[in-house]
Amino acid sequence: MLVLFGGAMSLGAQSPTSASDAEQIAGLMADLSDHTIKPADVLDPNLAPSERDRNLRRFSEPNYELSLVPTEGVPAITGDSVSIPVRVHFDGRDGNTLDAGATAQFVKRNGKWYFSSFDFMSWPVFLIVVLVVGLLVGICYAATVLVLGSKLLRQGPLGVNAVKMFFPFFWPSLFRRVGRRPD
Numbered sequence: 001m002l003v004l005f006g007g008a009m010s011l012g013a014q015s016p017t018s019a020s021d022a023e024q025i026a027g028l029m030a031d032l033s034d035h036t037i038k039p040a041d042v043l044d045p046n047l048a049p050s051e052r053d054r055n056l057r058r059f060s061e062p063n064y065e066l067s068l069v070p071t072e073g074v075p076a077i078t079g080d081s082v083s084i085p086v087r088v089h090f091d092g093r094d095g096n097t098l099d100a101g102a103t104a105q106f107v108k109r110n111g112k113w114y115f116s117s118f119d120f121m122s123w124p125v126f127l128i129v130v131l132v133v134g135l136l137v138g139i140c141y142a143a144t145v146l147v148l149g150s151k152l153l154r155q156g157p158l159g160v161n162a163v164k165m166f167f168p169f170f171w172p173s174l175f176r177r178v179g180r181r182p183d
Contacts, residue, residue: 024113025084025106029068032115044107044114055118065091068120071101080108081116088120144171151178 031037039059043052067089083103090098102120106113148165152158155178164170 021082021108021113025082026070028106028113028115029070029086029104033066033068035066039118042115043118044109044116046107046109047117051117058118061092065089068104082106086120141168144168148174148178151175154178 028037028042032039032042040052040056043055047055067087069087071085071087083105086102086104088098088100088102104120105116107116108114145165148171149158152161152165152174158165161174161177165174
């Protein structure tokens with residue numbers, strides 16, 4: 001929590017209105033991290049009910065650890081919305097964890113700052129794509145080794161091919177070999 005305080009202190013060098021806004025935003029992040037305020041109380045009250053429910057579902061487990069630390073401080077605030085890069089650590093006790101860099105979005109309503117959403121709590125799209133692609137590559141590799149191995153076994157003892165079939169570099173020649181009809 002000292003990091004949040006330090007982040008708020010470094011924001012004090014900004015303009016007077018920006019400083020009070022920055023302090024309020026730093027306080028929102030600290031209060032949400034410390035459980036001193038309910039997530040529903042710091043979420044944009046103007047969100048559609050379905051969108052509020054989707055955002056609040058991330059906090060459905062009452063026992064969670066959350067740490068939001070601004071990575072670059074709060075930029076100069078010149079309007080009614082601001083985006084702040086943060087480091088998010090979330091441990092949901094139900095196995096749901098996240099430790100990543102994200103961007104927290106804030107919006108000002110009637111002079112008070114709110115989180116515009118809790119989208120910073122979701123897995124980054126890039127990480128999801130890498131995970132899916134990695135799983136698909138692994139499945140394809142395993143399937144190819146199994147198919148090649150079964151075809152090679154039909155032709156007799158594997159010999160050196162038992163090792164070669166695990167290296168994709170050798171697959172074209174091995175598939176050519178199993179594709180030939182025995183003489």
